[in-house]
Amino acid sequence: MTLTPTRTDVLIADDNPVVRAGLSALLATAGDLRVVAQARDGREALHLTRVHAPDVILLDVRMPGVDGISALPHLVCLAPVLMLTYSQEADQIREALLLGAGGYLIHGEFTADELVRAVRDARDGRAHFTPTAATAVLAELRSSSQTQPSVAQSTERVHNSVVFGLSSREVEIMDLIASGMNNQQIAGACFISEKTVKNHINRIFAKLQSTSRSEAIARWLGTARPGVTGRG
Template sequence: MDEPARYRVMVVDDNAFIRAGLTSALEATDDIEVVGEAGDGREAEEMAWRLVPDVVLLDVRMPRVDGVSAAAALSRTSRVIMLTQVEEPEVILSAVRNGAVGYLVHNTFTVDELAEAIRDTVRHRAHPLSHAASAALIDAARTGRPAAPAADPAEQRARFGLSAREVQVMDLIVRGHANHDIAAKLFLTEKTVKNYINRIYAKLGAPNRATAIVTWLGMPPGG
């Protein structure tokens, strides 16, 4: 996949100061352009259809249409990263089910890390989850199913049809490792890891990393 000369981003937050701060910080980079700002989900949906940004940075709690609801429509045109103060597991799960490919919590990342998350998302190299969001997602998946002994790797392989190597990759995904970390740990190239991950997504019926984690850990769809 060819990388764009500039990454086109839309910032959606009902707080004008946050929007201005994000816009200013991102446009200070060499390759990110903020093509639009919106103060609520409905405005964001209308704007996204016109602008078709590469990535939408989307707050959760906003008037008229909230971010979780808007994610469903926005994910049809763009890749959606939730960018919020909200850490409730049920909100994270709902956002992922509605198509968000990343979930970042304010004050847990630097501007440089946010910029790299945008680039990685467009390149399909990673699905950014802050540590708080990843932990909440995993905890929600584990507590959302009946108490039972954790499935061993053989049982998980039988359930989803994954190879032994794919199970290793998936276990590292669940632990929060990025593609380059997985490659280093398993002595693979990043391209090989990406190929494994694409096959894992297909076998789990998961469109992205967060949904794959939920599925792997046994949270029923819509649960």
């Protein structure tokens, strides 16, 4: 008796209709995969995920309105998420994985068969990366192993991260701000663009309820109490 393979329902979130159509066609080559919904941004992806309850979500990073990174923490609570994007920045890959993505595929680096396998892997809880993403992850692991902080520093960083709700990358950038680095220097130290640095700083200021670098540093170093807004 031949067992029928379990069907896997997939939701595709990408603002480009051509990309969505191409992915749907590729997934249609596998009899056990079915695209149940297509979303144009993160907000629509969250709504359609609640409606259709897909087994796997394919999520782009850059979309107008609510982007993939912003939607990711909410989507991973509902289904496994596989990033599928043109975005190759190591910082974006790192943040997506920290926020719960189950893999990271970059367009142009996979075949139809590899995409199908990656979707099945995501469904079964196995990570899947295309070469550029895998290289970025490996570089991050090597960098982390060479710059291990002391126990006291680690405890303080974890405490600050929990109190203010900062991601590990935001903690890193806030430490660099506190050391006196400007945006250009931070970009060089973190191997990211100045635009990405500015985006991180905007999120950091919002979480620290600060309007200036000096105020953010004061809160971060404990000389101002969280929840008390000052002027800087």
